[in-house]
Amino acid sequence: MTTVLDRLHELQVQVPDMRFLTGPDIPERNRTDWSFLPPSSPVAVARPTSTDEVSKLLAACHADGVPVTPQGGLTGLCGGSRPIDGGVALSLERMSGVERIDPDGMTMTVLAGTPLETVQKAADEAGLFFSLDLGARGSCAIGGNLSTNAGGNRVIRYGMARDLVLGVEVVLADGTVLPMLNTMLKNNAGYDLKQLFLGSEGTLGVITRAVLRLHPRPGCVSAALCVVDGYDKVLDLLRTARRRLGPMLSAFEVMWDDYWYQATQRVSGVRAPVEIGGGSHVVLVEMQGLGAEVDTPRFEAWLEEVFASATVTDGAVAQSLGDIAAFWATRDAAAEFANPAVIGPHISFDVGLPVKRMDDFARESKAALERELGCQSVHYGHVGDGNLHIVAWVPGAAPQPLPEVSRIVYDIVRAYEGTVSAEHGIGTLKKPYLGHTRGPDEMALMRRIKNCLDPENNLNPGKVFD
Ligand SMILES: Cc1cc2nc3c(=O)[nH]c(=O)nc-3n(C[C@H](O)[C@H](O)[C@H](O)COP(=O)(O)OP(=O)(O)OC[C@H]3O[C@@H](n4cnc5c(N)ncnc54)[C@H](O)[C@@H]3O)c2cc1C
Incomplete structure (x- = not known):
């Protein structure tokens, strides 16, 4: 045989x-x-x-x-x-490299195994900008980013991975190669087939190349950490930032007090540029402007306003690129939580919620986890995108009670009409909960698409749904 x-x-x-x-x-x-x-x-x-x-x-x-x-x-x-x-x-690791940058079309053609950080650097060296950014930038590959429709830090301005792709080359389950390397911003010739492969987690085809969409390199960057008392004030801050900074608002990252404690007190090498009291939130606001002469004063004027109106009670404004990196280190510290000296094994969530109700959700799920399982949790997220991250763990439990913790969190997500995945995808962990977010007809159509492209169910079977 x-x-x-x-x-x-x-x-x-x-x-x-x-x-x-x-x-x-x-x-x-x-x-x-x-x-x-x-x-x-x-x-x-x-x-x-x-x-x-x-x-x-x-x-x-x-x-x-x-x-x-x-x-x-x-x-x-x-x-x-x-x-x-x-x-x-x-x-796809050996299929790595930037093949072409077109400064007029503002595109980059890359092989799928290229690390995200390599893509970012290549764009920068060409005087351009690739906006996708996330904590795993040094290790993740662009093919993985597109297959998960990754989000990350600058979605509020540039959109998710799906918005940053013009074309892909894909190999179907039977070996058929689809060279859909479109380089044009506008192309309405029939169905946009590339979208099938973006966010489908390797279940419909293997991405081997991509044409990425680049943006102009920002002329200046400003950042501040703002301490805000109460979630209503977080929403006030978001509203004024959108109004006063317009499309230059490039990140609005909110860290709840429980997260701030772990990130700045437990993760080695991360310092706390601001002190906060219980119940406060820390908001990392970033603006990418055209030029420092005009846009830095615009950012400072906005900050003065939010201090004067008592929307912000305390804060720190970056004076250098080093400060900006130190501010982002508080947000990237989540990557260290798996370290036993910090939190150790835990269960992480990337739920999506109506922006207005994110804090209610955080309080309700935290209380339910604590009450029912003695489970600790911390919260942070891309609030402008309606994306909340929860890191949850039952101290001393090995293994962590994944089904019990997931059930509590996702049942509340469903009650809030949210989504069980805002950016990480479904994989196998969230499979039992896909129906919390997608209706039976949507799921049936997903299965028909899978069956059409991969009738033998060979490509990443058992992921997303059975
Ligand atoms: C510290 C840390 C921070 C993170 N922060 C974020 C964040 O802010 N936002 C966010 O969205 N995610 C985040 N993630 C999750 C993760 O980094 C992203 O999902 C990333 O896009 C995965 O890329 P990868 O290359 O590692 O993919 P992999 O883990 O290798 O694969 C992910 C999925 O894509 C499929 N796949 C991979 N390559 C291909 C291909 N070429 N063709 C078809 N299918 C393929 C795989 O089968 C799998 O289903 C974070 C992860 C870590 C560890």
Whole structure:
């Protein structure tokens, strides 16, 4: 009987540049992602160097019914890139590099395995700006960002990953290559097929290349940390920032007092530029302007106004790029929470809620978690985007009670008419709760689309839905 490994050996002869890692050579990191799910047992990790190799691999796996899980930087938080036991992990890591920057069209063509930070730097060196930014920027890859429709820090101004893509090259489950590398901002010729692959978590096709949308490099950046007493004042601040800074408002990140304590008292190397009392929120406001002469005074005038009106009770204004980095360090500190010296194993959420009700939700879910499970929680989020992050943990519990904690949080999300995922995706962790946010007809249509593109259910099966 021909085994999967026999087939991969045969394939290796056709595609000598593709590397297959098997048995003890399979790296630990390719067995799971940042979801805290235990490592799985793929039969091999395939490391292609070209779209043609990806196509041949997928065609062979399609013919033999072998499940394939695409992998980018493996920083996903919900199990999407964790391979299927007995399947093949398809790592895009060797397909990395910026192929072309078009300063007139404001586009960049990249291979899918390119780390996000490399994309950001390449844009900057060309005098341009790629706006997608998140804490995992050094490790995540652009293909993973697009497959999860990543959000991050500057959605309020530039939109999510979906808004930053003009074209993609995709390989379907049967090996068909779709070279949809559109470079034009406007293209209404029929259905916009690329959207199917953005945010579908590797279940409909493998992205191998992308044409990204660039923006002008900001002429100046201003930032402040504002201490605000009460969520009503947070909303006042957001309203005035939108009105006075207009489209230059590039981040509005809110940290609740419980989060602020963990980030600034427990994470090594992060200092607290402002002191707060219980019940306060700290808001990181960033403005990307055209030029310091005109726009920095505009930012300062707005700050004076919000201090004078007592919307803000205390604050710190960045005087240098170092200060801006220190402010962002308080927000990026969440990446260190998994460290046992800080919080250790925990369950993280990226729920979406009506902006007005985010604080009510935070209070209600915090109280319910504490009351029912003795579960601690901290809150922070991209409030301008209606996206709240919760980090929840039951002290000393191993493993953490994922189903019980999830049920409490997602039942309240449903009651608030929110979404179980604002930006991280569904993967396997949130599969049981997709129906909290999507209706039966929507889910049936999703299944029909999956069935149409991947009738044998080989591409990342068991992710998003069964
Ligand atoms: C510290 C930290 C901070 C984070 N902050 C944010 C944040 O602010 N906003 C946010 O949205 N996310 C955030 N994340 C989550 C994560 O970084 C993003 O989801 C990221 O977009 C995943 O990219 P990746 O390359 O690591 O993808 P992976 O984890 O490798 O894969 C994610 C999913 O995409 C699929 N996939 C990967 N590559 C491809 C491809 N080429 N073609 C088809 N499918 C593919 C996988 O099968 C999987 O389903 C954070 C994670 C960490 C660890």
